[in-house]
Amino acid sequence: MSGVDRSVLAGLKPFAGWAAADLDALLAPAHARRFDKGAAPFEQGAPADSFFLLLDGHVQASKLTPDGRQIIVRYIGPGELFGIAAQIRETTYPATAKAVVESLTLVWPSSIWPELAAKFPALSSGLLQAFGARLADANARVIEMATEPVERRLARALLKLAAQSGRPVEGGVEIDFPLTRQELGEMIGATLFSVSRLLKAWETEGLIAGGRARIVVRRSDRLSAIAEGE
Template sequence: MPTRPTHERNKGLALDRSLIARLPLFKGLTAAELDEMLRGARSVRYPKQSAVFEQEAEAHSFFVLLDGHIRVVRTTPEGHQVIVRYISEGEIFGVAAALGRTTYPASAIAAVDCVALVWPNALWSELSLRFPSFGANTYKTVGSRLQETHTRVVELSTEQVEQRVAHALLRLVNQTGQKTDQGIEIDFPISRQDIAEMTGTTLHTVSRLLSAWEERGLIVSGRQKVTVKDPHALVVLAEHRDRR
């Protein structure tokens, strides 16, 4: 059950720099600089299924995910949902304001219980000027997201559903895969519906595909859970030229 987002503020305690020192985003900053970055932040817990921010809402903050997984979702006026991406540990997100927007273009939903650092947007220009490598890293992240999104456009334009779903699974596994005795498992709850919303198809079709793949021993899956047993076979499927 989605309990209400409990914005438990860090109660006056200084955040420890070890929280972020290991993140590539902050590479090159000295201990003192990390402390300075953290001085502007607070740490917030987001229970599973709660919204970190909502589409169209005033963009007041940007975020760095310390723990958990976040689903970024765009909803159309007609009520269709499309999953824009998943955010994993260590990534920056909600940077709308740094890109000249005043509202968030999508919603961010905690896929599991999450912890994030939150900075008010007012600090963005100050921080990115004071720590140019932080600014540059953020823009690089934006750049690679643009590339990924273009890749998705290409996939949606040229591939069959089966290839798209295979690609999506492989991407999730590479991004967040946890080794288990069965194979590599996507380490957050993900439904057939979610996969459908990532690939532009329906949960029915995803269900049929996963069933067929399970039959053939490529994966094992359960409720909101997918484990890839034979990634190579999936790659073959994903790359398999269609007849267009």
């Protein structure tokens, strides 16, 4: 047994409406695992022996280029599966996952995927959906990188992060995990210097606020305007 109660799953969108017995069956082969801030559930290139469901916290998925530069693929929030890319074709993880805050996950052995997928068709169709969404997202990013200036990409990234992982605070929405200029740069393909200049300008204009590795989106309307094209 996993020591995890089915109630932790029942609250997550992907499992809404599942029967209790099914949730139990899904949970049986899983175990819970906690990761400290900075710890890595898996590294790019390592054998993909497990897949994960994030229960609480935030996990960063990044890739290393051949010449040692890092780019951030996405941030994973509670309720999302990760480490599943491997189930589809590869035997090693295509990216590195790192907990950016203390995070709680469920872990299944990869070998059990076919059995689970057969028992719960909703799982594999959900996987397809997720892949479709990621493919669309990746294509959108290619287009952005090719056609849009850094300023727009940055505004867009902030809005996306606020929408996905935002926590309402007075006067805006705070991005719910520490996020440095360096990391923002690695998300949008820019240097930390360019990011720093833009954020500073926006802060003095009142569009955003924040402290060390903390960002609050204050005026998402004006950021949207920048993201679209002034």
